[in-house]
Amino acid sequence: MLEIQDLNVSYGEFQALFGVSLTVAEKETVITVGPNGAGKSTLLKTVSGLLRPRSGNITFLGKRIEGLPAHVIVDMGITHVPEGGRLFPYLTVLENLKIGSYLPRARSESGKILNEIYQLFPILDERKKQLADTMSGGERQMLAIARCLMSRPKLILLDEPSSGLAPRVVSRVLEFVHTIKSQGYAILMVEQNVRKALRLSDRAYLMESGRVHKEGTQQSFFEDPYIKKAYIGL
Amino acid sequence: MFDLLMNAAINGLLLGGVLALLAFGMNLIFGVIKIIHMAYGQCVMLGMYFVYTLVTFLGLPILLACLLTLPLMGVIGMGLQMFVINPLLRAKANPLTQLLALAGLTIVIENLAQVIWGADLRGINIQLPLISFGNVFLRTSNLIAFFGALLTLWGLYMFLNRTYVGLAIRSIAQDVDSSRLMGINPQAIYYVTMAAGGVLTGVIAAFFSPIYAVHPHFGGSFTMMAFIIVVLGGMGNMLGGFIGAFVIGLVTSLSAALTSTEIADILALVIFIAVILIRPQGLLGIRVSK
Numbered sequence: 001m002l003e004i005q006d007l008n009v010s011y012g013e014f015q016a017l018f019g020v021s022l023t024v025a026e027k028e029t030v031i032t033v034g035p036n037g038a039g040k041s042t043l044l045k046t047v048s049g050l051l052r053p054r055s056g057n058i059t060f061l062g063k064r065i066e067g068l069p070a071h072v073i074v075d076m077g078i079t080h081v082p083e084g085g086r087l088f089p090y091l092t093v094l095e096n097l098k099i100g101s102y103l104p105r106a107r108s109e110s111g112k113i114l115n116e117i118y119q120l121f122p123i124l125d126e127r128k129k130q131l132a133d134t135m136s137g138g139e140r141q142m143l144a145i146a147r148c149l150m151s152r153p154k155l156i157l158l159d160e161p162s163s164g165l166a167p168r169v170v171s172r173v174l175e176f177v178h179t180i181k182s183q184g185y186a187i188l189m190v191e192q193n194v195r196k197a198l199r200l201s202d203r204a205y206l207m208e209s210g211r212v213h214k215e216g217t218q219q220s221f222f223e224d225p226y227i228k229k230a231y232i233g234l
Numbered sequence: 235m236f237d238l239l240m241n242a243a244i245n246g247l248l249l250g251g252v253l254a255l256l257a258f259g260m261n262l263i264f265g266v267i268k269i270i271h272m273a274y275g276q277c278v279m280l281g282m283y284f285v286y287t288l289v290t291f292l293g294l295p296i297l298l299a300c301l302l303t304l305p306l307m308g309v310i311g312m313g314l315q316m317f318v319i320n321p322l323l324r325a326k327a328n329p330l331t332q333l334l335a336l337a338g339l340t341i342v343i344e345n346l347a348q349v350i351w352g353a354d355l356r357g358i359n360i361q362l363p364l365i366s367f368g369n370v371f372l373r374t375s376n377l378i379a380f381f382g383a384l385l386t387l388w389g390l391y392m393f394l395n396r397t398y399v400g401l402a403i404r405s406i407a408q409d410v411d412s413s414r415l416m417g418i419n420p421q422a423i424y425y426v427t428m429a430a431g432g433v434l435t436g437v438i439a440a441f442f443s444p445i446y447a448v449h450p451h452f453g454g455s456f457t458m459m460a461f462i463i464v465v466l467g468g469m470g471n472m473l474g475g476f477i478g479a480f481v482i483g484l485v486t487s488l489s490a491a492l493t494s495t496e497i498a499d500i501l502a503l504v505i506f507i508a509v510i511l512i513r514p515q516g517l518l519g520i521r522v523s524k
Contacts, residue, residue, distance in 0.1 A: 050411055050414065069414070069419070070414035071414050071416075071417045071418055071419045074414075074415060074417040075417055079415070080415050082411070082412065086412040087412075088404070088408045088409060088412065089408065090408055091405065091408070095401060098398075099398075099401050099405050099413075099416050099418075100416055102398060102401070102402060102416050102418055103416075106417075107398065147416075
């Protein structure tokens with residue numbers, strides 16, 4: 001579904017990604033782990049069109065998308081939940097959800113999708129009149145994920161959904177990610193919380209200093225001595 | 235003396251309505267595009283010249299001339315986006331460069347107006363009746379402007395709160411990148427905003443036309459007034475701008491009645507400086523820490 005080949009991305013003089021290649025298949029959950037500054041967020045931002053790559057290809061459903069503007073890429077079915085959720089703080093919960101279905105193709109279905117989301121996540125229905133700014137960290141993260149579902153995506157890019165959350169809340173957010181996974185969406189997730197995130201994944205990548213160092217199944221990651229030592233802490 | 239002050243206060247409040255509209259337009263453009271439209275009053279002036287020309291030279295009825303001015307000013311707003319603001323955004327110009335470019339635009343518009351319409355006062359000839367309550371006299375044109383301004387503000391409020399495009403405008407004002415991820419094209423929203431801001435200058439021009447005669451330097455004081463109100467209310471704060479408009483309307487009108495219009499302008503600027511010194515975030519603004 002998503003194929004990234006030999007991607008190079010720079011911020012001015014500083015190169016953040018070096019020849020990164022990665023794939024995500026239909027309905028697959030892929031997780032990318034690695035330390036801070038490994039280029040994981042840069043990778044997601046380049047796929048969603050917030051950054052332009054210096055070279056390399058990104059193919060989504062058979063179409064080349066690298067360098068297209070972000071609003072065009074969303075319309076093709078890739079949605080990106082940036083780190084921290086990046087909600088609109090002075091819009092209400094309902095308005096945040098509504099703006100998620102801004103695309104004309106999603107707008108006509110907006111009422112229907114909204115109902116599905118309220119089913120999945122009743123608290124958003126209860127709080128719909130509240131400003132997004134007044135929600136707790138975990139609720140905000142879940143609202144951010146729910147908002148991205150409003151665009152009827154095929155692939156969801158999740159950037160550290162657990163960042164800055166208390167351990168108990170992390171589990172709840174990741175449970176929510178699991179619910180979404182079971183609905184058949186393809187997910188590419190970047191996560192620091194390696195052990196919990198790996199359990200959700202079908203396949204995983206290890207990134208360090210802008211390069212992919214390992215690719216494999218969930219099992220192979222749990223068994224890898226280096227990953228066990230450096231990231232899982234067993 | 236009491237009657238004089240009463241008259242001044244009421245006219246100040248009525249003027250406040252239109253000033254609120256002016257400040258709203260400047261605030262909207264600042265909130266969305268992050269550019270201070272220093273030629274906003276000059277656009278109002280241009281709109282008044284259009285009304286004048288359509289009435290005087292084409293012989294159109296005043297109401298029709300006003301209605302035609304609205305889309306005309308909307309197109310001019312989009313033209314400014316295309317030829318002035320977009321090049322600045324593309325060049326990632328710093329705020330000082332942006333300010334200078336728009337200040338330059340005021341000179342262009344004012345001199346263009348002088349070349350086309352001359353330096354004399356131009357006005358449409360219309361006498362609307364005075365309404366009196368005891369010793370307080372209200373000009374019908376001021377009343378129309380006041381209620382028209384409130385109606386326009388309500389319409390804008392509905393547009394921003396009840397439509398997808400309005401929601402997109404508010405989103406862009408809060409977080410551009412996040413808005414792009416929602417499928418919003420910022421460029422399109424910038425054009426919509428400048429068009430709406432332009433139509434708004436047309437609306438203000440229509441309300442001003444029966445009240446004031448226009449001359450090439452008419453816009454300057456209104457740009458200044460709008461800017462003072464926006465700063466007083468807190469940059470980008472719509473409610474603050476609304477309240478600020480009435481404060482400034484009242485203060486300038488009362489001080490003009492008590493002293494002279496020149497003193498009133500000075501007082502407005504003194505308020506401006508005081509706000510910047512004492513409460514730079516404005517009446518309702520949020521302090522931003524860096």
